[in-house]
Amino acid sequence: MSAAPRPQPMAATRPDPYAPKGLSLTLESLGAILLALIWVLPLAYAVWAAIHPAEYTTRFELTAPLTLDNFTRAWAAAPFARYFLNTFILVTMILAFQLVLGTLAAYALARQDFWGRDIAFALILAQLMIMPDALIVENYRTLARVNLIDTIPAIALPYIASAFGIFLLRQTFKTVPKELDDAARVEGASPLQVLMRVYVPLAKPTYIAYGLVSVSYHWNNFLWPLLVTNSVESRPLTVGLQVFSSSDQGIDWAVICAATLMTSAPLLVGFLLFQRQFVQSFMRAGIK
Amino acid sequence: MTNRATATIHGWLLLLPAMACLALFTHWPAVASFVDSFMSTPRARRPARFVWLDNYEQMLADPIFWKAMANNLWFAMGTIPTSIALALLMAVWVNDRIAGRTLVRMAYFTPTILPMIAVANIWLFFFTPQYGLLEQIVGAFGGRSTNWLGSQDTALYAVTIVAIWKEAGFFMIFYLAALQAIPPSLGEAAAIEGASRWTYFRRIQFPLLMPTTLFVLINAVINAFRMVDHIFVMTRGGPDNATTLLLFYIYQVGFGFWDTAYAAALTCVLLALLALVAFVQYGWLERRTHYR
Numbered sequence: 001m002s003a004a005p006r007p008q009p010m011a012a013t014r015p016d017p018y019a020p021k022g023l024s025l026t027l028e029s030l031g032a033i034l035l036a037l038i039w040v041l042p043l044a045y046a047v048w049a050a051i052h053p054a055e056y057t058t059r060f061e062l063t064a065p066l067t068l069d070n071f072t073r074a075w076a077a078a079p080f081a082r083y084f085l086n087t088f089i090l091v092t093m094i095l096a097f098q099l100v101l102g103t104l105a106a107y108a109l110a111r112q113d114f115w116g117r118d119i120a121f122a123l124i125l126a127q128l129m130i131m132p133d134a135l136i137v138e139n140y141r142t143l144a145r146v147n148l149i150d151t152i153p154a155i156a157l158p159y160i161a162s163a164f165g166i167f168l169l170r171q172t173f174k175t176v177p178k179e180l181d182d183a184a185r186v187e188g189a190s191p192l193q194v195l196m197r198v199y200v201p202l203a204k205p206t207y208i209a210y211g212l213v214s215v216s217y218h219w220n221n222f223l224w225p226l227l228v229t230n231s232v233e234s235r236p237l238t239v240g241l242q243v244f245s246s247s248d249q250g251i252d253w254a255v256i257c258a259a260t261l262m263t264s265a266p267l268l269v270g271f272l273l274f275q276r277q278f279v280q281s282f283m284r285a286g287i288k
Numbered sequence: 289m290t291n292r293a294t295a296t297i298h299g300w301l302l303l304l305p306a307m308a309c310l311a312l313f314t315h316w317p318a319v320a321s322f323v324d325s326f327m328s329t330p331r332a333r334r335p336a337r338f339v340w341l342d343n344y345e346q347m348l349a350d351p352i353f354w355k356a357m358a359n360n361l362w363f364a365m366g367t368i369p370t371s372i373a374l375a376l377l378m379a380v381w382v383n384d385r386i387a388g389r390t391l392v393r394m395a396y397f398t399p400t401i402l403p404m405i406a407v408a409n410i411w412l413f414f415f416t417p418q419y420g421l422l423e424q425i426v427g428a429f430g431g432r433s434t435n436w437l438g439s440q441d442t443a444l445y446a447v448t449i450v451a452i453w454k455e456a457g458f459f460m461i462f463y464l465a466a467l468q469a470i471p472p473s474l475g476e477a478a479a480i481e482g483a484s485r486w487t488y489f490r491r492i493q494f495p496l497l498m499p500t501t502l503f504v505l506i507n508a509v510i511n512a513f514r515m516v517d518h519i520f521v522m523t524r525g526g527p528d529n530a531t532t533l534l535l536f537y538i539y540q541v542g543f544g545f546w547d548t549a550y551a552a553a554l555t556c557v558l559l560a561l562l563a564l565v566a567f568v569q570y571g572w573l574e575r576r577t578h579y580r
Contacts, residue, residue, distance in 0.1 A: 138317030
Protein backbone atom coordinates (compact mmCIF):
# COMPACT_ATOMS: atom_id res chain seq x y z
CA MET A 1 0.00 0.00 0.00
CA SER A 2 1.03 3.63 -0.27
CA ALA A 3 3.24 5.08 2.45
CA ALA A 4 0.49 7.12 4.07
CA PRO A 5 -2.42 4.85 5.01
CA ARG A 6 -5.63 5.95 3.40
CA PRO A 7 -7.90 7.59 5.96
CA GLN A 8 -10.73 5.31 6.99
CA PRO A 9 -13.86 7.09 5.81
CA MET A 10 -15.87 5.41 8.55
CA ALA A 11 -14.10 7.41 11.26
CA ALA A 12 -16.57 10.17 10.45
CA THR A 13 -15.98 13.47 12.13
CA ARG A 14 -19.71 14.17 12.00
CA PRO A 15 -21.99 12.02 14.15
CA ASP A 16 -24.19 9.58 12.24
CA PRO A 17 -27.80 10.18 13.35
CA TYR A 18 -28.63 6.55 12.56
CA ALA A 19 -25.80 5.03 14.59
CA PRO A 20 -27.41 2.69 17.14
CA LYS A 21 -27.09 3.75 20.76
CA GLY A 22 -27.79 2.22 24.15
CA LEU A 23 -29.86 -0.95 24.10
CA SER A 24 -30.05 -1.27 20.32
CA LEU A 25 -26.25 -1.00 20.09
CA THR A 26 -25.93 -3.76 22.70
CA LEU A 27 -28.36 -6.01 20.85
CA GLU A 28 -26.63 -5.35 17.55
CA SER A 29 -23.23 -6.10 19.07
CA LEU A 30 -24.55 -9.36 20.53
CA GLY A 31 -25.99 -10.42 17.18
CA ALA A 32 -22.79 -9.55 15.33
CA ILE A 33 -20.59 -11.36 17.84
CA LEU A 34 -22.83 -14.43 17.84
CA LEU A 35 -22.61 -14.65 14.06
CA ALA A 36 -18.84 -14.13 14.25
CA LEU A 37 -18.56 -17.01 16.71
CA ILE A 38 -20.53 -19.28 14.38
CA TRP A 39 -18.24 -18.16 11.53
CA VAL A 40 -15.01 -19.05 13.34
CA LEU A 41 -16.41 -22.23 14.88
CA PRO A 42 -15.06 -24.62 12.20
CA LEU A 43 -11.61 -23.08 12.39
CA ALA A 44 -11.62 -22.96 16.18
CA TYR A 45 -12.69 -26.59 16.24
CA ALA A 46 -9.85 -27.57 13.89
CA VAL A 47 -7.38 -25.83 16.18
CA TRP A 48 -8.81 -27.68 19.19
CA ALA A 49 -8.56 -31.08 17.50
CA ALA A 50 -5.06 -30.38 16.16
CA ILE A 51 -3.45 -29.40 19.45
CA HIS A 52 -4.93 -32.12 21.65
CA PRO A 53 -4.40 -35.90 21.73
CA ALA A 54 -6.82 -37.91 19.60
CA GLU A 55 -8.96 -39.03 22.54
CA TYR A 56 -9.96 -35.39 23.15
CA THR A 57 -11.04 -34.77 19.52
CA THR A 58 -14.70 -34.97 20.49
CA ARG A 59 -14.36 -34.39 24.25
CA PHE A 60 -14.12 -30.80 25.26
CA GLU A 61 -12.37 -30.53 28.61
CA LEU A 62 -10.40 -27.49 29.62
CA THR A 63 -7.82 -29.68 31.33
CA ALA A 64 -7.00 -31.65 28.17
CA PRO A 65 -3.23 -31.84 27.68
CA LEU A 66 -1.70 -29.87 24.81
CA THR A 67 0.43 -31.56 22.19
CA LEU A 68 2.13 -30.91 18.85
CA ASP A 69 2.18 -34.61 18.12
CA ASN A 70 -0.55 -34.39 15.47
CA PHE A 71 1.51 -31.93 13.45
CA THR A 72 4.65 -34.06 13.55
CA ARG A 73 2.67 -37.16 12.57
CA ALA A 74 0.99 -35.37 9.66
CA TRP A 75 4.32 -33.93 8.50
CA ALA A 76 5.90 -37.40 8.60
CA ALA A 77 2.97 -39.17 6.92
CA ALA A 78 3.08 -37.27 3.61
CA PRO A 79 5.72 -35.26 1.71
CA PHE A 80 4.32 -31.91 2.82
CA ALA A 81 7.69 -30.17 2.48
CA ARG A 82 7.67 -31.00 -1.23
CA TYR A 83 4.03 -29.91 -1.56
CA PHE A 84 4.86 -26.56 0.06
CA LEU A 85 7.75 -26.11 -2.36
CA ASN A 86 5.54 -26.99 -5.34
CA THR A 87 2.83 -24.55 -4.29
CA PHE A 88 5.43 -21.85 -3.70
CA ILE A 89 6.94 -22.37 -7.17
CA LEU A 90 3.45 -22.48 -8.69
CA VAL A 91 2.10 -19.24 -7.21
CA THR A 92 5.38 -17.41 -7.89
CA MET A 93 5.45 -18.57 -11.49
CA ILE A 94 1.82 -17.66 -12.12
CA LEU A 95 2.11 -14.23 -10.51
CA ALA A 96 5.35 -13.35 -12.36
CA PHE A 97 3.85 -14.22 -15.75
CA GLN A 98 0.52 -12.56 -14.94
CA LEU A 99 2.26 -9.31 -14.00
CA VAL A 100 4.50 -9.17 -17.08
CA LEU A 101 1.81 -10.19 -19.58
CA GLY A 102 -0.80 -8.07 -17.86
CA THR A 103 1.37 -4.95 -17.72
CA LEU A 104 2.24 -5.08 -21.42
CA ALA A 105 -1.34 -5.73 -22.51
CA ALA A 106 -2.84 -3.16 -20.14
CA TYR A 107 -0.41 -0.49 -21.37
CA ALA A 108 -1.40 -1.15 -24.98
CA LEU A 109 -5.10 -1.02 -24.11
CA ALA A 110 -4.88 2.05 -21.91
CA ARG A 111 -2.53 4.34 -23.82
CA GLN A 112 -2.05 3.17 -27.40
CA ASP A 113 -4.57 4.04 -30.06
CA PHE A 114 -4.42 1.40 -32.75
CA TRP A 115 -6.44 -0.67 -35.17
CA GLY A 116 -8.32 -3.54 -33.52
CA ARG A 117 -7.88 -2.37 -29.94
CA ASP A 118 -11.55 -2.59 -29.01
CA ILE A 119 -11.91 -6.06 -30.52
CA ALA A 120 -8.83 -7.20 -28.59
CA PHE A 121 -10.27 -5.78 -25.36
CA ALA A 122 -13.58 -7.59 -25.90
CA LEU A 123 -11.75 -10.86 -26.61
CA ILE A 124 -9.78 -10.46 -23.38
CA LEU A 125 -12.87 -9.68 -21.31
CA ALA A 126 -14.47 -12.91 -22.54
CA GLN A 127 -12.27 -14.74 -20.03
CA LEU A 128 -14.08 -13.01 -17.16
CA MET A 129 -17.15 -15.08 -18.04
CA ILE A 130 -15.55 -18.23 -19.44
CA MET A 131 -13.45 -19.11 -16.43
CA PRO A 132 -10.65 -21.66 -17.02
CA ASP A 133 -12.43 -24.15 -14.70
CA ALA A 134 -15.18 -24.61 -17.28
CA LEU A 135 -12.70 -25.67 -19.97
CA ILE A 136 -10.90 -28.45 -18.09
CA VAL A 137 -11.63 -31.13 -20.70
CA GLU A 138 -10.19 -29.29 -23.73
CA ASN A 139 -7.30 -27.73 -21.81
CA TYR A 140 -6.30 -31.17 -20.59
CA ARG A 141 -6.20 -32.44 -24.19
CA THR A 142 -4.09 -29.47 -25.28
CA LEU A 143 -1.52 -30.06 -22.53
CA ALA A 144 -1.52 -33.82 -23.12
CA ARG A 145 -0.69 -33.17 -26.79
CA VAL A 146 2.47 -31.25 -25.84
CA ASN A 147 3.41 -33.78 -23.10
CA LEU A 148 3.19 -31.33 -20.23
CA ILE A 149 0.79 -33.33 -18.01
CA ASP A 150 2.11 -33.79 -14.48
CA THR A 151 4.36 -30.73 -14.49
CA ILE A 152 4.04 -27.47 -12.56
CA PRO A 153 3.95 -25.35 -15.77
CA ALA A 154 0.88 -27.35 -16.83
CA ILE A 155 -0.98 -26.13 -13.73
CA ALA A 156 0.12 -22.55 -14.40
CA LEU A 157 -0.40 -22.19 -18.17
CA PRO A 158 -4.19 -21.68 -18.36
CA TYR A 159 -3.95 -18.90 -15.78
CA ILE A 160 -0.92 -16.85 -16.81
CA ALA A 161 -2.95 -14.51 -19.02
CA SER A 162 -5.55 -13.08 -16.65
CA ALA A 163 -8.33 -10.92 -18.06
CA PHE A 164 -9.02 -9.72 -14.54
CA GLY A 165 -5.42 -8.54 -14.05
CA ILE A 166 -5.28 -6.87 -17.47
CA PHE A 167 -8.55 -5.08 -16.80
CA LEU A 168 -7.46 -3.93 -13.34
CA LEU A 169 -4.11 -2.58 -14.62
CA ARG A 170 -5.74 -0.92 -17.62
CA GLN A 171 -8.10 1.00 -15.33
CA THR A 172 -5.14 2.08 -13.18
CA PHE A 173 -2.97 3.12 -16.15
CA LYS A 174 -5.83 5.23 -17.48
CA THR A 175 -5.70 7.38 -14.33
CA VAL A 176 -2.02 8.27 -14.90
CA PRO A 177 -1.87 11.91 -16.11
CA LYS A 178 -1.06 12.09 -19.83
CA GLU A 179 1.34 14.99 -19.09
CA LEU A 180 3.71 12.66 -17.26
CA ASP A 181 3.75 10.36 -20.28
CA ASP A 182 4.39 13.28 -22.67
CA ALA A 183 7.11 14.75 -20.47
CA ALA A 184 8.98 11.44 -20.38
CA ARG A 185 8.75 11.14 -24.17
CA VAL A 186 10.08 14.68 -24.65
CA GLU A 187 13.08 13.59 -22.55
CA GLY A 188 13.63 10.92 -25.20
CA ALA A 189 12.31 7.84 -23.39
CA SER A 190 11.10 4.91 -25.50
CA PRO A 191 7.56 3.58 -24.96
CA LEU A 192 8.87 0.69 -22.87
CA GLN A 193 10.96 3.07 -20.75
CA VAL A 194 7.90 5.25 -20.20
CA LEU A 195 5.99 2.17 -19.08
CA MET A 196 8.70 1.05 -16.66
CA ARG A 197 9.57 4.48 -15.22
CA VAL A 198 6.18 6.23 -15.16
CA TYR A 199 3.29 3.78 -15.20
CA VAL A 200 4.58 0.81 -13.21
CA PRO A 201 5.74 2.81 -10.15
CA LEU A 202 2.44 4.73 -10.04
CA ALA A 203 0.41 1.52 -10.17
CA LYS A 204 2.16 -0.05 -7.17
CA PRO A 205 -0.97 -0.28 -4.96
CA THR A 206 -2.80 -2.08 -7.78
CA TYR A 207 0.10 -4.51 -8.18
CA ILE A 208 0.06 -5.30 -4.46
CA ALA A 209 -3.71 -5.72 -4.41
CA TYR A 210 -3.71 -7.95 -7.46
CA GLY A 211 -0.72 -9.91 -6.15
CA LEU A 212 -2.47 -10.76 -2.88
CA VAL A 213 -5.66 -11.82 -4.64
CA SER A 214 -3.77 -13.92 -7.20
CA VAL A 215 -1.58 -15.65 -4.60
CA SER A 216 -4.58 -16.50 -2.39
CA TYR A 217 -6.54 -17.78 -5.37
CA HIS A 218 -3.81 -20.06 -6.70
CA TRP A 219 -2.67 -21.22 -3.28
CA ASN A 220 -6.24 -22.45 -2.76
CA ASN A 221 -6.98 -23.68 -6.30
CA PHE A 222 -7.82 -27.37 -6.47
CA LEU A 223 -9.77 -28.77 -9.42
CA TRP A 224 -7.31 -28.07 -12.26
CA PRO A 225 -4.17 -29.05 -10.28
CA LEU A 226 -5.94 -32.28 -9.29
CA LEU A 227 -6.50 -33.15 -12.95
CA VAL A 228 -3.07 -32.38 -14.37
CA THR A 229 -0.86 -33.76 -11.59
CA ASN A 230 -0.34 -37.33 -10.45
CA SER A 231 3.02 -37.40 -8.71
CA VAL A 232 4.58 -35.96 -5.58
CA GLU A 233 7.00 -33.90 -7.69
CA SER A 234 4.28 -31.70 -9.19
CA ARG A 235 1.37 -31.83 -6.74
CA PRO A 236 0.53 -28.58 -4.95
CA LEU A 237 -0.56 -28.47 -1.30
CA THR A 238 -4.30 -28.58 -1.91
CA VAL A 239 -4.07 -31.77 -3.97
CA GLY A 240 -1.52 -33.22 -1.57
CA LEU A 241 -3.86 -32.59 1.35
CA GLN A 242 -6.73 -34.28 -0.49
CA VAL A 243 -4.59 -37.34 -1.32
CA PHE A 244 -3.42 -37.45 2.29
CA SER A 245 -6.83 -37.14 3.92
CA SER A 246 -8.62 -39.55 1.59
CA SER A 247 -5.99 -42.29 1.67
CA ASP A 248 -7.02 -45.38 3.60
CA GLN A 249 -4.85 -44.96 6.66
CA GLY A 250 -7.84 -44.87 8.96
CA ILE A 251 -9.63 -41.63 9.68
CA ASP A 252 -7.65 -39.84 12.35
CA TRP A 253 -9.37 -36.49 12.60
CA ALA A 254 -6.74 -34.97 14.86
CA VAL A 255 -4.03 -35.56 12.26
CA ILE A 256 -6.25 -34.43 9.39
CA CYS A 257 -7.06 -31.21 11.26
CA ALA A 258 -3.36 -30.63 11.87
CA ALA A 259 -2.61 -31.14 8.15
CA THR A 260 -5.50 -28.85 7.23
CA LEU A 261 -4.17 -26.08 9.46
CA MET A 262 -0.66 -26.55 8.11
CA THR A 263 -1.75 -26.04 4.51
CA SER A 264 -3.77 -22.95 5.37
CA ALA A 265 -1.21 -21.51 7.79
CA PRO A 266 0.88 -19.27 5.51
CA LEU A 267 -2.17 -17.46 4.12
CA LEU A 268 -3.87 -17.36 7.51
CA VAL A 269 -0.84 -15.90 9.28
CA GLY A 270 -0.33 -13.40 6.46
CA PHE A 271 -3.97 -12.39 6.75
CA LEU A 272 -3.84 -11.97 10.54
CA LEU A 273 -0.68 -9.84 10.29
CA PHE A 274 -1.75 -7.69 7.32
CA GLN A 275 -5.48 -7.77 7.79
CA ARG A 276 -6.14 -4.29 6.48
CA GLN A 277 -4.03 -4.77 3.34
CA PHE A 278 -5.81 -8.04 2.58
CA VAL A 279 -9.28 -6.61 2.97
CA GLN A 280 -8.41 -3.45 1.02
CA SER A 281 -6.77 -5.51 -1.73
CA PHE A 282 -9.79 -7.72 -2.23
CA MET A 283 -11.95 -4.59 -2.14
CA ARG A 284 -9.79 -2.69 -4.62
CA ALA A 285 -9.71 -5.69 -6.91
CA GLY A 286 -13.49 -5.97 -6.84
CA ILE A 287 -14.46 -2.35 -7.30
CA LYS A 288 -13.19 -1.12 -10.58
CA MET B 289 5.09 3.84 -42.81
CA THR B 290 2.30 5.92 -41.39
CA ASN B 291 2.00 6.77 -37.72
CA ARG B 292 -1.15 4.76 -37.40
CA ALA B 293 0.46 1.62 -38.83
CA THR B 294 3.41 1.93 -36.43
CA ALA B 295 1.01 2.31 -33.50
CA THR B 296 -0.92 -0.76 -34.63
CA ILE B 297 2.26 -2.85 -34.80
CA HIS B 298 3.39 -1.59 -31.39
CA GLY B 299 -0.02 -2.19 -29.86
CA TRP B 300 -0.35 -5.74 -31.11
CA LEU B 301 3.22 -6.57 -30.15
CA LEU B 302 2.43 -5.51 -26.58
CA LEU B 303 -0.77 -7.56 -26.62
CA LEU B 304 0.77 -10.59 -28.31
CA PRO B 305 1.96 -12.64 -25.27
CA ALA B 306 -1.33 -12.24 -23.37
CA MET B 307 -3.49 -12.74 -26.44
CA ALA B 308 -1.60 -15.88 -27.46
CA CYS B 309 -2.18 -17.44 -24.02
CA LEU B 310 -5.83 -16.43 -24.00
CA ALA B 311 -6.32 -17.81 -27.50
CA LEU B 312 -4.72 -21.13 -26.51
CA PHE B 313 -6.44 -21.63 -23.17
CA THR B 314 -9.73 -19.74 -23.43
CA HIS B 315 -10.86 -19.03 -27.00
CA TRP B 316 -9.62 -22.21 -28.66
CA PRO B 317 -10.94 -24.63 -25.98
CA ALA B 318 -14.32 -22.88 -26.03
CA VAL B 319 -14.56 -23.35 -29.82
CA ALA B 320 -13.12 -26.88 -29.57
CA SER B 321 -15.75 -27.84 -26.97
CA PHE B 322 -18.42 -26.72 -29.39
CA VAL B 323 -16.93 -28.68 -32.31
CA ASP B 324 -16.22 -31.79 -30.21
CA SER B 325 -19.76 -31.83 -28.88
CA PHE B 326 -20.86 -32.90 -32.40
CA MET B 327 -18.24 -35.66 -32.61
CA SER B 328 -17.95 -39.10 -31.05
CA THR B 329 -15.36 -39.85 -28.38
CA PRO B 330 -12.18 -41.19 -30.06
CA ARG B 331 -11.36 -44.73 -28.89
CA ALA B 332 -8.29 -46.90 -29.44
CA ARG B 333 -8.99 -48.03 -33.03
CA ARG B 334 -11.96 -45.80 -33.76
CA PRO B 335 -11.14 -42.12 -34.45
CA ALA B 336 -13.70 -39.43 -33.65
CA ARG B 337 -16.37 -39.03 -36.30
CA PHE B 338 -19.13 -36.56 -36.88
CA VAL B 339 -22.30 -37.63 -35.07
CA TRP B 340 -24.33 -34.40 -35.32
CA LEU B 341 -26.65 -34.18 -32.27
CA ASP B 342 -26.06 -37.64 -30.76
CA ASN B 343 -24.31 -36.28 -27.67
CA TYR B 344 -27.12 -33.83 -27.03
CA GLU B 345 -29.73 -36.55 -27.48
CA GLN B 346 -27.81 -38.67 -25.00
CA MET B 347 -27.83 -35.68 -22.64
CA LEU B 348 -31.60 -35.19 -22.88
CA ALA B 349 -32.10 -38.85 -22.01
CA ASP B 350 -29.50 -38.83 -19.23
CA PRO B 351 -31.17 -38.76 -15.79
CA ILE B 352 -27.90 -37.84 -14.05
CA PHE B 353 -27.57 -34.74 -16.25
CA TRP B 354 -31.04 -33.58 -15.25
CA LYS B 355 -30.27 -34.41 -11.64
CA ALA B 356 -27.07 -32.32 -11.84
CA MET B 357 -28.98 -29.41 -13.41
CA ALA B 358 -31.68 -29.57 -10.73
CA ASN B 359 -29.06 -29.83 -7.97
CA ASN B 360 -27.20 -26.87 -9.40
CA LEU B 361 -30.39 -24.85 -9.53
CA TRP B 362 -31.19 -25.62 -5.89
CA PHE B 363 -27.57 -24.96 -4.95
CA ALA B 364 -27.75 -21.57 -6.71
CA MET B 365 -31.09 -20.69 -5.13
CA GLY B 366 -29.74 -21.69 -1.73
CA THR B 367 -26.41 -19.89 -1.92
CA ILE B 368 -27.13 -16.69 -3.87
CA PRO B 369 -29.87 -14.93 -1.84
CA THR B 370 -28.66 -16.17 1.53
CA SER B 371 -25.02 -15.23 1.07
CA ILE B 372 -25.95 -11.79 -0.31
CA ALA B 373 -28.40 -11.08 2.53
CA LEU B 374 -25.88 -12.25 5.13
CA ALA B 375 -23.14 -10.17 3.49
CA LEU B 376 -25.34 -7.07 3.68
CA LEU B 377 -26.24 -7.74 7.32
CA MET B 378 -22.57 -8.29 8.19
CA ALA B 379 -21.57 -5.07 6.44
CA VAL B 380 -24.25 -3.01 8.20
CA TRP B 381 -23.19 -4.44 11.56
CA VAL B 382 -19.46 -4.00 11.02
CA ASN B 383 -20.08 -0.47 9.74
CA ASP B 384 -21.63 0.54 13.09
CA ARG B 385 -19.60 1.14 16.21
CA ILE B 386 -20.30 -2.25 17.72
CA ALA B 387 -18.08 -3.86 20.33
CA GLY B 388 -15.05 -5.70 18.93
CA ARG B 389 -15.66 -4.47 15.39
CA THR B 390 -12.22 -5.35 14.02
CA LEU B 391 -12.32 -8.89 15.39
CA VAL B 392 -15.85 -9.44 14.14
CA ARG B 393 -14.90 -8.26 10.65
CA MET B 394 -11.90 -10.56 10.71
CA ALA B 395 -14.06 -13.52 11.72
CA TYR B 396 -16.45 -12.90 8.82
CA PHE B 397 -13.67 -12.52 6.26
CA THR B 398 -11.42 -15.42 7.30
CA PRO B 399 -13.22 -18.18 5.31
CA THR B 400 -12.45 -16.22 2.11
CA ILE B 401 -8.71 -16.80 2.32
CA LEU B 402 -8.79 -20.40 3.51
CA PRO B 403 -8.49 -23.19 0.90
CA MET B 404 -11.94 -24.68 0.26
CA ILE B 405 -10.40 -28.14 0.06
CA ALA B 406 -8.94 -27.71 3.56
CA VAL B 407 -12.01 -26.28 5.28
CA ALA B 408 -14.17 -28.93 3.61
CA ASN B 409 -12.28 -31.49 5.69
CA ILE B 410 -13.27 -29.64 8.85
CA TRP B 411 -16.89 -29.39 7.72
CA LEU B 412 -16.84 -33.08 6.82
CA PHE B 413 -16.04 -33.84 10.42
CA PHE B 414 -18.59 -31.30 11.59
CA PHE B 415 -21.29 -33.29 9.74
CA THR B 416 -19.95 -36.76 10.57
CA PRO B 417 -22.61 -39.10 12.01
CA GLN B 418 -22.40 -40.21 15.65
CA TYR B 419 -19.41 -38.26 16.88
CA GLY B 420 -19.34 -35.18 14.63
CA LEU B 421 -19.76 -31.76 16.21
CA LEU B 422 -23.23 -31.12 14.79
CA GLU B 423 -24.40 -34.54 15.98
CA GLN B 424 -23.18 -33.75 19.49
CA ILE B 425 -24.96 -30.39 19.54
CA VAL B 426 -28.19 -31.96 18.27
CA GLY B 427 -27.74 -34.79 20.77
CA ALA B 428 -27.28 -32.38 23.66
CA PHE B 429 -30.71 -30.94 22.88
CA GLY B 430 -32.20 -34.43 22.67
CA GLY B 431 -32.52 -34.42 18.85
CA ARG B 432 -32.49 -37.51 16.66
CA SER B 433 -29.27 -38.74 15.07
CA THR B 434 -29.01 -37.84 11.36
CA ASN B 435 -26.46 -38.81 8.73
CA TRP B 436 -26.34 -35.31 7.21
CA LEU B 437 -24.04 -36.12 4.29
CA GLY B 438 -25.24 -39.69 3.82
CA SER B 439 -28.90 -38.90 3.35
CA GLN B 440 -30.34 -37.75 0.03
CA ASP B 441 -32.63 -35.30 1.82
CA THR B 442 -29.94 -33.36 3.64
CA ALA B 443 -26.66 -33.73 1.72
CA LEU B 444 -27.35 -30.89 -0.72
CA TYR B 445 -28.29 -28.57 2.16
CA ALA B 446 -25.05 -29.43 3.91
CA VAL B 447 -22.85 -28.52 0.91
CA THR B 448 -24.95 -25.38 0.34
CA ILE B 449 -24.30 -24.20 3.90
CA VAL B 450 -20.56 -24.64 3.43
CA ALA B 451 -20.68 -22.54 0.25
CA ILE B 452 -22.62 -19.76 2.01
CA TRP B 453 -20.14 -19.79 4.89
CA LYS B 454 -17.24 -19.52 2.43
CA GLU B 455 -18.45 -16.60 0.31
CA ALA B 456 -20.60 -14.33 2.55
CA GLY B 457 -17.59 -12.62 4.14
CA PHE B 458 -16.06 -11.98 0.72
CA PHE B 459 -19.22 -10.20 -0.47
CA MET B 460 -19.39 -8.28 2.83
CA ILE B 461 -16.31 -6.21 2.05
CA PHE B 462 -17.88 -4.80 -1.13
CA TYR B 463 -20.98 -3.74 0.78
CA LEU B 464 -18.79 -2.30 3.50
CA ALA B 465 -16.87 -0.18 1.00
CA ALA B 466 -20.10 1.00 -0.61
CA LEU B 467 -21.72 1.85 2.75
CA GLN B 468 -18.70 3.92 3.70
CA ALA B 469 -18.91 5.82 0.42
CA ILE B 470 -22.46 7.08 1.11
CA PRO B 471 -22.17 10.78 2.04
CA PRO B 472 -23.10 11.39 5.71
CA SER B 473 -25.17 14.41 4.66
CA LEU B 474 -27.83 12.01 3.31
CA GLY B 475 -28.29 10.49 6.77
CA GLU B 476 -28.46 13.92 8.35
CA ALA B 477 -31.08 15.09 5.87
CA ALA B 478 -33.17 11.95 6.39
CA ALA B 479 -32.96 12.39 10.18
CA ILE B 480 -34.19 15.99 9.90
CA GLU B 481 -37.15 14.68 7.88
CA GLY B 482 -37.83 12.28 10.74
CA ALA B 483 -37.28 9.05 8.76
CA SER B 484 -36.90 5.91 10.84
CA ARG B 485 -33.73 3.86 10.58
CA TRP B 486 -35.56 1.20 8.55
CA THR B 487 -36.92 3.83 6.15
CA TYR B 488 -33.44 5.32 5.79
CA PHE B 489 -32.06 1.88 4.97
CA ARG B 490 -34.85 0.90 2.60
CA ARG B 491 -35.25 4.21 0.76
CA ILE B 492 -31.72 5.60 0.74
CA GLN B 493 -28.99 3.10 1.65
CA PHE B 494 -30.36 0.07 -0.18
CA PRO B 495 -31.00 1.86 -3.53
CA LEU B 496 -27.53 3.43 -3.35
CA LEU B 497 -26.08 -0.05 -2.84
CA MET B 498 -27.69 -1.39 -6.04
CA PRO B 499 -24.49 -1.31 -8.18
CA THR B 500 -22.74 -3.28 -5.44
CA THR B 501 -25.63 -5.73 -5.23
CA LEU B 502 -25.39 -6.26 -8.98
CA PHE B 503 -21.66 -6.86 -8.82
CA VAL B 504 -22.05 -9.29 -5.91
CA LEU B 505 -24.99 -11.00 -7.61
CA ILE B 506 -22.99 -11.72 -10.78
CA ASN B 507 -20.14 -13.11 -8.68
CA ALA B 508 -22.55 -15.25 -6.66
CA VAL B 509 -24.13 -16.68 -9.81
CA ILE B 510 -20.74 -17.56 -11.32
CA ASN B 511 -19.65 -19.10 -7.99
CA ALA B 512 -22.77 -21.25 -7.94
CA PHE B 513 -21.48 -22.95 -11.09
CA ARG B 514 -17.83 -22.93 -10.10
CA MET B 515 -17.68 -24.03 -6.46
CA VAL B 516 -17.20 -27.79 -6.50
CA ASP B 517 -14.01 -28.28 -4.46
CA HIS B 518 -15.92 -29.14 -1.28
CA ILE B 519 -17.97 -31.76 -3.17
CA PHE B 520 -14.76 -33.73 -3.76
CA VAL B 521 -14.08 -33.95 -0.04
CA MET B 522 -17.53 -34.11 1.47
CA THR B 523 -19.70 -36.27 -0.78
CA ARG B 524 -18.05 -36.98 -4.18
CA GLY B 525 -21.43 -36.22 -5.70
CA GLY B 526 -23.29 -38.77 -3.60
CA PRO B 527 -25.36 -40.19 -2.10
CA ASP B 528 -26.83 -41.42 -5.38
CA ASN B 529 -25.90 -38.16 -7.21
CA ALA B 530 -27.78 -36.04 -4.66
CA THR B 531 -24.92 -33.48 -4.63
CA THR B 532 -23.65 -33.78 -8.22
CA LEU B 533 -23.32 -30.25 -9.61
CA LEU B 534 -22.85 -29.52 -13.33
CA LEU B 535 -19.09 -28.87 -13.18
CA PHE B 536 -18.59 -31.93 -10.99
CA TYR B 537 -20.49 -34.02 -13.52
CA ILE B 538 -18.28 -32.65 -16.32
CA TYR B 539 -15.30 -33.80 -14.26
CA GLN B 540 -16.83 -37.26 -13.74
CA VAL B 541 -17.71 -37.75 -17.40
CA GLY B 542 -14.48 -36.27 -18.74
CA PHE B 543 -11.96 -37.73 -16.29
CA GLY B 544 -13.81 -40.63 -14.67
CA PHE B 545 -15.42 -42.24 -17.74
CA TRP B 546 -13.08 -40.49 -20.25
CA ASP B 547 -16.10 -39.77 -22.47
CA THR B 548 -14.60 -36.53 -23.79
CA ALA B 549 -17.21 -35.89 -26.47
CA TYR B 550 -20.09 -36.05 -24.01
CA ALA B 551 -18.07 -33.94 -21.57
CA ALA B 552 -17.63 -31.37 -24.37
CA ALA B 553 -21.39 -31.26 -24.87
CA LEU B 554 -21.87 -30.74 -21.11
CA THR B 555 -19.21 -28.01 -21.21
CA CYS B 556 -21.25 -26.26 -23.92
CA VAL B 557 -24.27 -26.24 -21.61
CA LEU B 558 -22.17 -24.67 -18.85
CA LEU B 559 -20.75 -22.08 -21.28
CA ALA B 560 -24.27 -21.29 -22.52
CA LEU B 561 -25.41 -20.72 -18.93
CA LEU B 562 -22.45 -18.41 -18.28
CA ALA B 563 -23.15 -16.54 -21.53
CA LEU B 564 -26.74 -16.11 -20.40
CA VAL B 565 -25.50 -14.57 -17.15
CA ALA B 566 -23.31 -12.15 -19.14
CA PHE B 567 -26.20 -11.29 -21.43
CA VAL B 568 -28.56 -10.60 -18.52
CA GLN B 569 -25.89 -8.52 -16.81
CA TYR B 570 -24.98 -6.25 -19.71
CA GLY B 571 -28.22 -6.22 -21.63
CA TRP B 572 -30.78 -5.87 -18.93
CA LEU B 573 -29.64 -5.33 -15.34
CA GLU B 574 -27.11 -2.59 -16.09
CA ARG B 575 -29.83 -0.39 -17.54
CA ARG B 576 -32.14 -0.90 -14.58
CA THR B 577 -29.57 -0.27 -11.88
CA HIS B 578 -29.38 3.06 -10.14
CA TYR B 579 -25.92 4.57 -10.44
CA ARG B 580 -24.51 7.28 -8.29
